[in-house]
Amino acid sequence: xxPIGVIDTERLRHxxxxxxxxxxxxxxxxxxxRGLLKQLQLAGVHGVSVDLAEGEIENLRQSxxxxxxxxxxxxxxxERRAVVNHLTLALYSDMLNFVYEALxxxxxxxFVVAFALLRKPFKEGMLLAAQxxxxxxxxxxxxxSDAANLLNRNELDEAATKRVLSEAMAIVCPDPxxxxxxxxxxxxxxxxxxxxxxxxxxxxTHLTTENRQxxxxxxxxxxxxxxxxxxxxxxxxxxxxxxxxxxxxxxMQIALCNRMTKIARPYRNWMLFxxxxxxxxxxxxxxxxITRFVRNSLGDLLxxxxxxxxxxxxxxxxxxxxxxxxxECSACGxxxxxxxxxxxxxxxxxxxxxx
Numbered sequence: 001x002x003p004i005g006v007i008d009t010e011r012l013r014h015x016x017x018x019x020x021x022x023x024x025x026x027x028x029x030x031x032x033x034r035g036l037l038k039q040l041q042l043a044g045v046h047g048v049s050v051d052l053a054e055g056e057i058e059n060l061r062q063s064x065x066x067x068x069x070x071x072x073x074x075x076x077x078x079e080r081r082a083v084v085n086h087l088t089l090a091l092y093s094d095m096l097n098f099v100y101e102a103l104x105x106x107x108x109x110x111f112v113v114a115f116a117l118l119r120k121p122f123k124e125g126m127l128l129a130a131q132x133x134x135x136x137x138x139x140x141x142x143x144x145s146d147a148a149n150l151l152n153r154n155e156l157d158e159a160a161t162k163r164v165l166s167e168a169m170a171i172v173c174p175d176p177x178x179x180x181x182x183x184x185x186x187x188x189x190x191x192x193x194x195x196x197x198x199x200x201x202x203x204x205t206h207l208t209t210e211n212r213q214x215x216x217x218x219x220x221x222x223x224x225x226x227x228x229x230x231x232x233x234x235x236x237x238x239x240x241x242x243x244x245x246x247x248x249x250x251x252m253q254i255a256l257c258n259r260m261t262k263i264a265r266p267y268r269n270w271m272l273f274x275x276x277x278x279x280x281x282x283x284x285x286x287x288x289x290i291t292r293f294v295r296n297s298l299g300d301l302l303x304x305x306x307x308x309x310x311x312x313x314x315x316x317x318x319x320x321x322x323x324x325x326x327x328e329c330s331a332c333g334x335x336x337x338x339x340x341x342x343x344x345x346x347x348x349x350x351x352x353x354x355x
Contacts, residue, residue: 004324014109022239029246045261080140088256095121109228115204129252134167172251187241240283266345274322281318288315304329
């Protein structure tokens, strides 16, 4: 797969060429989430407004906290909306700080640091976001009365964690061929999966580990002797797993933010098609259904600006087409720009209710 071309090649010089598109896609998901976060913060849509009756202004002044006033005055729904909105922005801001630094560490082959950084947003932040997506009311009740146990592993055992992931995924991505809760759980939480991230998180964070699956060997400390020139991190399934979790986080962010304010259809379409379409093109072994859907929808607009021939977006073209907005004509070989994002705002497309 060709690089997408949205990150300077000098930055990617340590990553094998055949895996650069995967890395660029992970950064695209980061940029997508950071961009949405910034837009919401600038618009101030996370705030809520309340109409006060006569005499309530004094009650508000005397209240120890505005949230207590909302609860005491029978405005529990407003209280929940205000808290969840604020928490969503703060949680995603925190997670994205860790994700950004981790991806930069992968560019520098500092693998231990990268996985230690990813552990918090992937094992903890993702699970909090999933709880908010799956059942916002139950999450808020827990957050309000027992926040210290939101991630309690006795309460969130394997069955409960899978249930939360499954319920959230059914809301944000109802197509199980793209994301599956069971797979996400195994990758992030199951140390018995040799190629999963769960073991990497623990050995990257701790110099010694006692768990049978990741027990530290004699004459060794976890990963400190790893050769930074090894390509196993890039050539294995690591990028697939990182991209899968980032995609899940991005889809949950869209759903959570859409509860604050309705995201404009063109912008939401762009986020969905560039993320889901590229993920499918890079990592699926079967047909690229989203690429075919877009190709058929664009129809005669896919015409080469030089030779006039109809251009066909192939699976291998999709990452550059969706994110880089470039396509190569198979007839004349001209590599040209194509305003995919702009066109999404002009035509009617619907993906998972995006219309």
